[in-house]
Amino acid sequence: MSVNMKGKNFVSINDLSFEEFYQILRTTERLKDEDEMGIRHHILKGKTLAMIFQKPSTRTRVSFETGIYQLGGVALYLGPNDLQLKRGETISDTARVLVRYVDGIMARLFDHDDCVQLATHSTKTVINGLTDLLHPCQVMTDLFTIYEKKNTLKGLKVAFMGDGSNNMANSWIFGAAKAGVHLTIGTPEGYLPDKDIVAMAQYDFSHSGGSLKVTHDPIEAVKGVDVIYTDVWASMGQEDEREKRIKLMMPYQVNSDLVKHADENYLFMHCLPAHREEEVTAEVCDSDHSVIFDEAENRLHTQKAIMALMM
Numbered sequence: 001m002s003v004n005m006k007g008k009n010f011v012s013i014n015d016l017s018f019e020e021f022y023q024i025l026r027t028t029e030r031l032k033d034e035d036e037m038g039i040r041h042h043i044l045k046g047k048t049l050a051m052i053f054q055k056p057s058t059r060t061r062v063s064f065e066t067g068i069y070q071l072g073g074v075a076l077y078l079g080p081n082d083l084q085l086k087r088g089e090t091i092s093d094t095a096r097v098l099v100r101y102v103d104g105i106m107a108r109l110f111d112h113d114d115c116v117q118l119a120t121h122s123t124k125t126v127i128n129g130l131t132d133l134l135h136p137c138q139v140m141t142d143l144f145t146i147y148e149k150k151n152t153l154k155g156l157k158v159a160f161m162g163d164g165s166n167n168m169a170n171s172w173i174f175g176a177a178k179a180g181v182h183l184t185i186g187t188p189e190g191y192l193p194d195k196d197i198v199a200m201a202q203y204d205f206s207h208s209g210g211s212l213k214v215t216h217d218p219i220e221a222v223k224g225v226d227v228i229y230t231d232v233w234a235s236m237g238q239e240d241e242r243e244k245r246i247k248l249m250m251p252y253q254v255n256s257d258l259v260k261h262a263d264e265n266y267l268f269m270h271c272l273p274a275h276r277e278e279e280v281t282a283e284v285c286d287s288d289h290s291v292i293f294d295e296a297e298n299r300l301h302t303q304k305a306i307m308a309l310m311m
Contacts, residue, residue: 005309009119009126013136013174014200018208021178027305028144028298035070035301042072043308047103049075051129052083052118054109059272060129060137063299064106064307071304073311076102085114095121104311125310127303132167132235133194138271139171141302143179145295146227149267154180154209157225159262161186161252162279163245164214168231168271170197173212177204184213186221188248218252222262229269230254230279246278254280259289267291 003019013021034040049068051061065075085094095118098105104125107115112133119126128136147153160172164187173193176183185193192214205211215221222228233249234242259266268280268290276282285292 006311007125008310009122010136010306010310011115011119011126011128012134013139013171013178014204016178018178018204024140024302024305024309025144025147027309028140028302029148031304031308032298032301040070041308044068044103044311045072047073047311048101049073049104049106049307049311050078050098050102051075052078052085052105052107052109053129054080054085055130057108057130059296059299060106060108063303064129067300067304068307071308073103073307091117092121094118095126098122099124104307125307127306127310130167134171134174135167135271136171136174137299137303137306138168139175140306141298142172142229142269142271142295143175143181144302145269145291145298146267148294148298149291150226155182156227157182157184157263158227158229159184159186159222159225161218161221161228161230161254161258162233162249163187163191163231163235164193165191166231166235168229169193172229173197173201174204176210176212177201177208180208180210182211182213184215184221184225186215186218186252188252189216190248218258219261221252222258225262225266227267227269228254228259228262231271232273232275233279249279253278254284256281256283259284265289269295272296 005020051064068075091114099122106127106129107118108129109115109131112131115128115131158181160169164185233245266289268284270292
């Protein structure tokens with residue numbers, strides 16, 4: 001069933017209905033298939049996307065900028081020194097000004113509440129390109145990539161290894177709940193998922209048939225899973241904790257010994273950039289099980305689908 005998503009914001013996967021969630025996946029598949037056949041639809045011709053970057057990113061900038069160009073629109077990069085955010089002008093005033101000029105806003109921010117405020121005060125679509133709490137575009141991409149490789153999502157087993165409290169783990173909880181995935185988070189004590197995120201996901205888990213488990217045993221986490229996922233152990237802004245985190249999380253490193261406990265046809269995934277020999281070894285990164293570069297490419301197609309449907 002097709003649903004009208006025009007003008008909707010994309011701040012969290014949890015905000016999507018099940019129908020909207022699957023419509024994004026179907027549209028991603030269609031756009032990617034057509035792109036491979038050389039077919040492009042300029043459905044955003046003449047439209048402008050403002051891209052707010054408090055945090056730098058290779059994949060986010062290039063994929064959004066290329067994506068809207070392929071849809072017929074243009075992107076406007078706004079770095080930390082291009083706006084008055086946090087330097088006197090309120091988030092609400094910034095949103096009200098930008099919507100007079102542009103047709104959509106993509107924001108890659110530190111504080112998640114800033115993204116919520118942008119969406120609240122904007123009359124145009126706001127897309128969360130990442131906050132310290134959530135990274136919804138990445139997890140929509142991850143789920144599309146898994147569907148592309150496995151031809152299904154419902155009932156698959158996914159292990160997320162490392163920091164169970166970071167924005168990727170939070171978004172994976174929301175994504176697994178929508179998709180009916182059985183998600184296990186393997187993490188040290190002190191890095192448990194956000195209780196509010198878990199509580200918000202319960203409705204979707206109960207309706208999709210998915211589940212969430214948290215364990216401190218890395219072998220238990222990956223036993224028989226279809227997908228092993230990891231992320232950097234110290235995200236942007238956490239550099240001063242890096243040495244402490246490496247020591248605590250080394251047992252959760254994705255290496256040749258750990259992956260032996262997964263299904264023989266497991267996929268290895270990472271949102272990148274990867275710190276090789278920390279959260280994952282180069283051997284696993286470059287193995288036949290790794291789909292990290294297909295996953296990176298799919299950021300383009302997934303975000304095109306989100307922009308096409310909502311802008």
